[in-house]
Amino acid sequence: MSEKFNVVMSIKPGLPExxxxxPMWKRLHEIANIEQHTEITDFSDPAALDRMKDADYLWYGWEAPQITADVLNAMPKLKGIIAAQGSAYKSLTDEARRIAKDRGxxxxxxxxxxSIPVAEYCLGVxxxxxxxxxxxxxxxGEQxxxxxxxxxxxxxxxxxKTVGIVTATAQIARDFMEMLKPFDFNVIAWSRHLTDEEAAEHGARKVDLDTVFRESDIVSIHTPGIPQTAGMIGAHELGLMKDGxxxxxxxxxxxxxxxxxxxxLVSGRIRAVLDVTDPEEPLPADSPLWGLPNVVLTPHIAGSMGCDLNRMGASVLTEFEHIAAGEPPVHFEANPLD
Incomplete structure (x- = not known):
């Protein structure tokens, strides 16, 4: 067996467990030097800095502090960041991204x-x-x-029935469209850079955004929440939806x-299932959406939770196993500066 590598964790305390x-922990201990219950929540803590100086890999995840240039400089041996979240680089400052690029x-x-549990949620709904x-x-219940x-x-x-996909190039949207294939839905899809071929590959037909809202019986949103997309779907698009x-x-x-x-929704003309809201969930107690018969509100449960967290853990473990075997990472994330 090759020599063990050193791993430090910066992630929500208790989440690694x-x-x-x-059995996953047993396997990880076989290939890596890693101490459980030692999650770093403050990169400036002297004890954390002492452990970071020998780290080969950083296991990073939800609720961890931002990765700055100083953080990377405190880990001169660092070879990789294994993120237990949707993106690693979104948590790096621009300067840290440059350092990561320069150091490889x-x-x-x-x-x-x-992505899988979110797509499953969409399929179930x-x-x-x-x-x-x-x-x-x-x-x-009433009658x-x-x-x-x-x-x-x-x-x-x-x-x-027609299912319309908004931002069909997103990973969750692609997984959802694949899950829809065994059923007798007509799937239409829109995304800014979606091609006819990509849509067809996932069993959908490419259309424009207005057509998605006008023709669909169910419209499923998969658009990332960034400043450029805030309010992207407004009165015009919602007004195009069929009654019901x-x-x-x-x-x-x-x-x-x-x-x-x-x-x-208050008018009752259309229905909604909202796992996310604006203001961010939970809605204010006096929101008129609470209790409407045409609205289902769930508390952001679509993503990984419960036993689905083990799928994420298995993905993290797989990356470490590939490292131990001298193989390239499985779910490599490109540096935005590349």
Whole structure:
């Protein structure tokens, strides 16, 4: 066996034990020098600096402090950053990115692993709401009597319904479209740089953004929440939606104009399942969206949680196993400066 390498952790305390099962920890200890329960939460702490100076790899993740030039300079032996989050470089300052590039420090992430549960959430919502799940549950609970399904839910079902994907080039969107393939949905997709070939590869037809909102029975949002996309979906797009159509947002709340969305939902014209909101979840207690029969609010549960965290942990362990075997990383993340 090759010589063990040194790993330090900067991640939410206790999270590594949620990410890795006991057998995973056993395997990691076989190939790396790493101490459990030693998460670094302050890179300026003298004890942390003492451990950092010999680190070959940094296991980085949620709620960790930003990686600055000083942090990288404190780890002269550092070869790579193994991020247990969607991106490593988003947590590096511009100067730190330059240092990483100059020193050849690579980075990996668990975006692929974290994408799966979000796509599964979208699939579950799509299947259930195509059957008028929320509407029927409310009506059944209120009436507590026989309900004529053929009359009350005449449009329920999946066959031939249209699912529209906004920002179809996102990893979660691609995974979601793949999960939709076994079903009889018509899938249409939009993204700024989406090609006809890419859409077809995932079982979709490329259309413009207005067409997604105009033709879809379910519109699923996968747009990143960045300043350039804030309020990208407004009154115009929402106004194009069919009466009774469903808006599904598992991305970021700021992508949608909150006032325009609130107006449509309070009117009852469209439906929504929102795992994210603006203001960021939870909504204020006096928000009119609470309790609306056409709105489902979930507390940002689409991403990895519970046992799904072990998928992220398995991804992290795989990277370390490849390092131990002298193999290239699996989920390499390109430096934005490359």
């Amino acid at each position: 949620q990410l890795l099962t006991e 420090i690579f980075a990996t992430n668990v975006q692929a692993a974290n 799509t299947l259930l709401e195509s059957k008028d799940y929320t509407l029927s549950q409310h009506q059944y 507590r009597a026989y309900i004529n399904r053929e009359v009350n839910y005449a449009d329920a079902g999946t066959y031939g 159509a469903l808006l599904l947002n598992s991305a970021r709340g700021i992508v949608i104009d909150h006032k325009a969305l609130e107006k449509e």
